[in-house]
Amino acid sequence: MSSPINNSILIVDDIPTNIKVLFDILNQAGFRVTVAKNGQSALAKARKSLPNLILLDVMMPGIDGFETCRYLKADAKTKDIPIIFMTARSDTVDKVKGLQLGAVDYxxxxIQHEEVLARINVHLELRRIQLRLAQEEKMSSLGxxxxxxxxxxxxxxxFIYGNLIHAQNNIIDLLNLIKLYENYTVNPIPEIQKFSQDIELEFIxxxxxxxxxxxxMGTERVEKIVRSLRLFSRLEDAEFQLFNIHEGIDSTIIILSHRLKASATNPEINIIKEYGDIPLVECYAGKLNQVFMNLLANAIDALEESVINKKRDNELTIKxxxxxxxxxKSILVEIADNGxxxxxxxxxxxxEQFYTTKPLGKGTGLGLxxxxxxxxxxxGGSLEVKSTPGEGAQFxxxxxxxQV
Known part of the structure; x- marks a missing residue:
């Protein structure tokens, strides 16, 4: 389970006493807490901070809890945030209404201290699992x-590659036949001479x-790209197998190549490879490709951010x-950027899960x-980060x- 400090909770209640009780409970448990005293404020704060969970009072002046929930679930930015209703009522009808609107609990x-924490932790864990499954499904779908x-x-x-070989042999034969004609036809008729000149036979x-x-060469290049794509798509490997790490990295670079090219807003990102003489590794090949994808995509994000913030004037590189x-006993893979x-x-x-430095809506905090x-x-390996602000990052x- 992710640590509380990486989970933010929005409390929505119009009674200061209730807010204080909940704030103290959650703050002491290590959660990051924000407060809204009415539905309108809750909508604005939820859109701005995208909390991991919302505790929402039912009875409030103006927009009540049910209406607030309806707005939250209708908004693409906030619709997936778990909502737990808080109410003094024990009326089953109200509970059913809230659940029908999209709330996950009551x-x-x-407020009971242990009950609040237990319910919050359960739904945060469910949300973590949900997001994780969504991430894995996204990678599986990509594969x-x-x-x-x-x-x-x-x-x-x-088909093209196979026929090019025959075409090459046939053309060589035809060229040899033309050469024979030229050797044994000293004075070709004017029509042949003119046509040879018109089509620039010597140049042909x-x-x-x-x-x-x-x-x-072009066909071999396409064939190589296809092999790389097929290699990357091995996301469902169920058993350890011997794997060429370099092929995995190269196939991932192929997938991300469109983000490496120069565009109207970003210069070209150069990939510098310093591949050592390494053996095949016993591993889950598709899973490692997923790691390379996440790390390389993050490196590209960091370089793009450096351009946006004008913090990098020199060449953008990923080594x-x-x-x-x-x-x-192990293989070392270093991925470093100068972002x-x-x-x-x-x-x-x-x-840690849910931790992200990306702008709101740009990341789930699950990739790393x-x-x-x-x-x-x-x-059974290790993944570490080393970085000096302003000088790039190294994973x-x-x-x-x-594997033993």
Whole structure:
């Protein structure tokens, strides 16, 4: 379960005594608490701060709790925030109404300390699981989409590649035949001479082999991209298998390549690879690709932020280095950017669930938490961050070469 300090709760109540009781309980438990004294204020604060959970009083002047809940659930930004109603009523009709509007639970006044914390923790954990499943489903859907695209591209590319070889052989034969005609036809008729000049036959004879070579290179490039896409899409691997870490990183870079190119708002991001001589690693290949995706996407976000905030004038780079650790038992993967960097206090909590430094609505705070779990819990490795604000960030992954 995530620590309370990374969970924010909005209390909505018009009675100061109730607010104080709840504030003290939640504050002492380590939660970050904000307060709204009416429905209108609650709507504004919920949209601004996007709390992890809302404690909402039913009976309030102006917009009551039910109406406030209706507005919250109708808003795309706040519709997924769990709402627990607070009421002195024990009327089943009111409870049913609240649940029908989208509330997840009820707390009956007077407030009971243990009950409040128990219900809050249960629903925060449910929300964490929900968001986690959504994140994993998103990655799974991406994998399925990529696999589908790769499959659709693969067949025509193989057809083109296979036929290019025959086309090349046929064209070479035709060029040799033309050469024979030229050798044994000293004075071709004027019509042949004119047509040869019109089509620039000499240029065609020199250019055709180069053209075919370019077509072969282009097709091989597409085939390589398709292999990378298929490799990345291995998100459902159920067992450990030997995996080429470099292929996994490269396939992830292919997926993110559109974000690396220069645009109207951002310069090009350069990838610097310093790949060492490393063995195959026994791992969940698809899960590691998910880690590489999260870390590289975060590095790109940091570089884009440095451009927006005009904190970076030099070349934008992401350096990826791999090596075998000194004890020869693990692989080291270093992903470093020269973006805005990460403050020291943020580094202490960056792998905790729900913690995010991204703007509201841009991140769930689960990407790095899931990456940490995949590396540490599923592979027995380590994931660390080192950063100096203003000088970029460096993520260090160690993965055992063999699982025991």
């Amino acid at each position: 707390i009956t006044k007077p 399925q989409l990529v696999a589908g695209i790769a499959h659709e591209i693969n067949n025509p590319v193989n 004879k020199q250019d055709l082999p180069n053209l075919l070579s370019s077509l072969m 990826i280095r791999t090596a075998v650790t000194d004890d020869q 805005v960097g990460i403050p020291l206090d943020v580094q202490q909590t960056i792998f 938490a899931i990456a940490h779990e995949i590396i540490v819990e599923k592979h 260090l992954i160690t993965i055992p070469i063999q």
